[in-house]
Amino acid sequence: MEKATRDAFGEVLLALGEEDEKIVSLSADLQDSTKAIHFQKKYPERFVNVGIAEQDLIGIAAGYALEGFIPIVSSFAAFMTTRPFDMIRMLASYNNLNIKIVATHSGLTVGEDGGSAQMLEDIALMRALPNMKVYCPVDAIETEKIIRAAVREDGPVYIRLARAKYPEVSDPDEPFISGRGTILRRGKDLTIVAIGYMVSRALEIAKILEKEGIEAKVVNMSSIKPIDKHMLKKCAAKNGRIVTLEEHQKIGGLGSAVCEALSEVPVSVKIIGVDDRFGQSGKPEELFKEYGLDNESILNEIRGFMKDV
Amino acid sequence: MDIIKMENLARRLRAELLNTIYNAKSGHPGGSLSSLELLMTLYLHKMKIDVNNPQWEERDRFIMSKGHATPGLYSVLSEAGYFEKEELKGFRRFGRMLQGHAYRSIPGVELSTGSLGMGLSVGVGMTMAGRLKGSNYNVYVMLGDGEIQEGSVWEAAMSGGHHKLSNLCAIIDYNKVQENGFVNDIKNLEPLDERWRSFGWNVVVIDGHNFKEILGAIESFKEEDSKPTVIIANTVKGKGVDFMEYDHNWHGKAPDLKQLEDAVANQIVKR
Numbered sequence: 001m002e003k004a005t006r007d008a009f010g011e012v013l014l015a016l017g018e019e020d021e022k023i024v025s026l027s028a029d030l031q032d033s034t035k036a037i038h039f040q041k042k043y044p045e046r047f048v049n050v051g052i053a054e055q056d057l058i059g060i061a062a063g064y065a066l067e068g069f070i071p072i073v074s075s076f077a078a079f080m081t082t083r084p085f086d087m088i089r090m091l092a093s094y095n096n097l098n099i100k101i102v103a104t105h106s107g108l109t110v111g112e113d114g115g116s117a118q119m120l121e122d123i124a125l126m127r128a129l130p131n132m133k134v135y136c137p138v139d140a141i142e143t144e145k146i147i148r149a150a151v152r153e154d155g156p157v158y159i160r161l162a163r164a165k166y167p168e169v170s171d172p173d174e175p176f177i178s179g180r181g182t183i184l185r186r187g188k189d190l191t192i193v194a195i196g197y198m199v200s201r202a203l204e205i206a207k208i209l210e211k212e213g214i215e216a217k218v219v220n221m222s223s224i225k226p227i228d229k230h231m232l233k234k235c236a237a238k239n240g241r242i243v244t245l246e247e248h249q250k251i252g253g254l255g256s257a258v259c260e261a262l263s264e265v266p267v268s269v270k271i272i273g274v275d276d277r278f279g280q281s282g283k284p285e286e287l288f289k290e291y292g293l294d295n296e297s298i299l300n301e302i303r304g305f306m307k308d309v
Numbered sequence: 310m311d312i313i314k315m316e317n318l319a320r321r322l323r324a325e326l327l328n329t330i331y332n333a334k335s336g337h338p339g340g341s342l343s344s345l346e347l348l349m350t351l352y353l354h355k356m357k358i359d360v361n362n363p364q365w366e367e368r369d370r371f372i373m374s375k376g377h378a379t380p381g382l383y384s385v386l387s388e389a390g391y392f393e394k395e396e397l398k399g400f401r402r403f404g405r406m407l408q409g410h411a412y413r414s415i416p417g418v419e420l421s422t423g424s425l426g427m428g429l430s431v432g433v434g435m436t437m438a439g440r441l442k443g444s445n446y447n448v449y450v451m452l453g454d455g456e457i458q459e460g461s462v463w464e465a466a467m468s469g470g471h472h473k474l475s476n477l478c479a480i481i482d483y484n485k486v487q488e489n490g491f492v493n494d495i496k497n498l499e500p501l502d503e504r505w506r507s508f509g510w511n512v513v514v515i516d517g518h519n520f521k522e523i524l525g526a527i528e529s530f531k532e533e534d535s536k537p538t539v540i541i542a543n544t545v546k547g548k549g550v551d552f553m554e555y556d557h558n559w560h561g562k563a564p565d566l567k568q569l570e571d572a573v574a575n576q577i578v579k580r
Contacts (some may be wrong), residue, residue: 024441045441056430056464063434066419067442086424087461091431095413095421 002165005196006104008140009161010035012147013072017043023151024064026050026073028057033163034074034104054079058087058099065097070151077103077119077160081126092156093129100150101126102159107247108279108287109164109197118279118287124252126158127225133178134225136160136195136254139169142222145176153178160196162247164284167200169220181228187215190241190306193232195221195254198245198293205295205302214306216243224254229261236267241309243270243302247293250275268309272301310354312520318353319345320576322388323549325397326380331569333401336409339559340453341381343484343517343544348385350523351449352417360390363416369446370435372420374428375453375482376410377561383407383415391417426459428452429479433468436477436537447531451480455487458496463508469537470509477537478530479510482517484546488560505539517542550575 016023017039026048031037040047050056054075061071074080080103081088092099103122110118126134135150135157137143143161150157169184184199185206194202199220206216217235221227235242242262244255255271262269274291288294292301322345330336352358356369373382380400387394392406392415399405406415410423420431432450439446456462469477483501485492492498502512511533515522523542530538546560547553550572564572 024438048437050464050468053464053467055427055461056433056468059427059430059461059465060434060437060468062420062427063431063436064438065434066431067435067438069438069441087427087430090421090424090427 001168003140003168004163004165005137005140005143005161006035006163008143009074009102009104009147010038012144014038014042016147016151017046020070022068022070024048024069024071026057026061026071028052028054028075028079030075033076034102036074054083055087058084058091061099062091062095062097065099070098070100072100072102074102074104076117077106077122078117081119081122081158085125089129093131096131096155098154098156100157100159102147102161104161105163106160107162107196108291108293109162109247109284110279111163111284111287112281114281115278120247120249120274120279121252122160123224123246123248123254124256127252127257131155132225133157134160136222136224138196138199138220138222139166141168141172142170142176146222149176149178162196164197166197169200169203176222178223179226179228180223181219181221181231183217183219185216185218187217189215189239190243190302191217191219191235192243192245193219193221193254193258194245195224197247201295201298202245205298208295208299209302214302221254224257227257227261232258232261233265236262236265240267241305242267243272243305245298246273248273270301270305272298310520310524315349315520318388319349320549322349322381322384324573324576326384327550327564327569327572329380329383329397329400330563331566332398334563335401336380336563337377337561338380338553338564339486339546339556340375340378340482340484342548342550342553343546344375344378344451344482345381345385345548346518346520347451347480347482347523347542348381350520350527352385352389355524355527356449357446358389360417363391367444367446370419370448372422372428372432372448372450373411373418374422374450375425375456376422378453379407379409379411382411386415386417389417425453425456426461429462429465430468432477432479433465433472433474436474437472439476445476447476447478449478449480451482454481454483454485454492454498457481457498466505466508466510473509473535474537475534479537479539481539481541482544483541484544486546486555486557486560488557490557501541505541509536511536511538512541513538514541515543517544518548
């Protein structure tokens with residue numbers, strides 16, 4: 001079953017609106033694409049469209065947060081974390097306000113819209129902010145869990161969603177726990193730590209590696225900040241080999257976070273991501289190939305890694 | 310309001326805030342001196358507040374969007390009774406309550422600020438939230454004139470006008486001077502009143518050092534029920550200290566001892 005994480009967001013936002021009158025939804029005129037539109041239709045008095053004004057969006061959300069509401073702001077990742085970064089830093093982080101920031105259309109799967117719309121730097125930006133939690137759901141099921149968890153906990157949260165449909169990978173009965181990774185496959189030779197769409201790819205890749213005599217553990221690290229340092233250290237101790245996969249720049253994303261967590265232990269970390277370039281127009285599969293994120297490219301990288309390390 | 314009493318208090322608070330900056334050896338005298346009467350009128354007279362319950366739900370809210378002009382704000386807050394005068398000695402000192410820029414944990418301070426251009430949007434949000442709650446509190450946001458060169462202020466101005474937020478009052482400390490010179494030489498704001506009017510705001514232009522006019526402006530705000538209000542307060546940067554007035558060099562510089570003594574003497578002798 002494949003379902004877009006943004007569709008799951010639209011649904012859980014609506015459900016939360018029903019359950020809790022403190023929930024307000026704010027948008028910068030992209031609610032038809034982020035799917036916050038369902039909430040808008042049902043609870044128009046609790047929905048704010050600020051127009052194309054992301055700085056105003058965060059400021060107004062902060063006002064609602066100060067007044068005891070739970071503002072969930074949503075837009076495309078390319079606009080959500082960039083234009084209003086100062087406002088996110090000062091209002092969400094520095095004031096430690098209860099603002100939930102949901103960004104859809106992250107990564108390369110945005111496709112045809114091209115490089116300006118393919119946000120590959122958002123995790124780097126959000127991770128660096130004190131008080132900010134950073135989550136990346138692996139599928140539609142986990143999206144609901146994470147949004148609900150984010151609303152339950154206090155403080156600013158950044159949640160990275162996408163445009164495309166993701167295959168179902170997570171266990172509906174397992175709760176999401178902030179700061180914990182999920183082991184989806186066991187393996188003794190190396191650990192593949194992945195986020196979002198790359199997790200399902202990691203599982204495919206692990207199956208292929210098994211045939212080549214390489215046993216790969218696969219971890220869904222949907223909680224990027226706080227990251228599961230304990231689990232990572234255990235994985236590192238086992239075989240000293242970690243490969244990270246993300247639809248994000250190599251700089252500052254999941255790979256960097258993993259390296260930071262393991263900086264004091266002996267381990268080799270291969271970071272697989274976009275290599276300091278912007279995206280471009282194309283179909284997701286074409287783009288993955290161009291930027292080294294297709295299965296073939298990743299397998300070659302891992303094979304080389306296993307030989308060298 | 311006893312105007313004479315307030316004018317005397319203003320002189321006293323000017324001396325006090327200059328001492329605060331001197332002790333810290335850093336701070337922003339120019340914009341603190343220009344905004345004093347406005348802050349005094351709000352906190353000591355016009356705003357509905359309870360200093361023993363700073364989070365009283367029905368209170369009027371005030372956002373110091375020009376977050377660097379803390380010396381005057383802190384003097385006024387302590388005068389109002391939010392905290393002891395003793396705290397002023399700890400301004401900008403490590404481990405003390407009164408941070409260099411407005412900080413939310415200080416009683417009486419609604420929002421930590423310090424990066425210009427955000428406060429009005431937050432004020433918009435607070436006002437809209439008030440509407441949603443069915444509350445009637447007023448929201449005041451003080452802006453610097455240099456600050457309104459930030460485009461984000463105009464996003465908020467559009468929102469305020471669009472949503473007809475009649476409980477929202479922006480106050481511009483129009484002292485004409487920013488860090489490196491005159492505001493209108495750097496990025497012209499005129500015609501300032503027309504600009505706000507065209508964004509759907511009720512505009513009131515006053516002498517920002519005249520208590521009577523400030524009171525009148527706030528009354529005008531309270532009477533206006535279909536638009537937000539902006540009070541364009543013509544003020545003097547460095548007001549009350551002859552060697553600081555109109556001078557951009559005193560935007561963010563602390564006086565030395567001799568300068569402090571001269572400045573404090575200004576408060577007793579000249580006026």
